[in-house]
Amino acid sequence: MKILFVCNANIVRSFMAERILRCRLERLGVGNMEVSSAGLLDMEGTPADETARRILRENGIDDEGHQSRLLNEALLEEADLIVPMEQRQLQKIGDQHPETTHKLRLLKSFLPDDRQENGDGDVKDPYRRSIFDYRLCFAELSLAMEGLRRCI
Numbered sequence: 001m002k003i004l005f006v007c008n009a010n011i012v013r014s015f016m017a018e019r020i021l022r023c024r025l026e027r028l029g030v031g032n033m034e035v036s037s038a039g040l041l042d043m044e045g046t047p048a049d050e051t052a053r054r055i056l057r058e059n060g061i062d063d064e065g066h067q068s069r070l071l072n073e074a075l076l077e078e079a080d081l082i083v084p085m086e087q088r089q090l091q092k093i094g095d096q097h098p099e100t101t102h103k104l105r106l107l108k109s110f111l112p113d114d115r116q117e118n119g120d121g122d123v124k125d126p127y128r129r130s131i132f133d134y135r136l137c138f139a140e141l142s143l144a145m146e147g148l149r150r151c152i
Contacts, residue, residue, distance in 0.1 A: 002034040004079035010039030010068040012052045013085045023061045043068035085123040110147030
């Protein structure tokens with residue numbers, strides 16, 4: 001199974017989601033999964049955000065070697081599951097690539113109903129915000145990742 005996380009720039013949320021899930025799958029000895037990420041904006045191979053990397057390191061997760069990449073048709077076609085961070089991103093991908101709608105699912109939709117604090121289902125972007133915002137984002141990603149892991 002191939003899982004593709006998507007956000008705007010692929011330097012914070014989708015990058016962190018990719019690394020969190022990879023780490024969990026490795027710890028569980030699950031080897032038949034391929035996890036990757038991409039962004040809707042062409043950031044031309046920008047390295048991951050330093051604060052996002054710090055949060056991953058604090059949690060014992062590999063933060064090395066990431067470079068942003070632009071979402072493209074090949075990535076969408078290869079993926080079995082495409083997981084955007086926001087409703088707006090899900091809508092944009094579905095509108096531009098209607099053949100992928102059956103593969104699309106918001107990340108926070110993997111949370112149990114009683115854990116979804118806001119009705120929009122978006123993982124808020126902490127980019128250039130406080131360390132608290134990054135930690136909140138990490139916590140949301142981690143909780144949703146556990147639900148996703150149970151579904152796959």
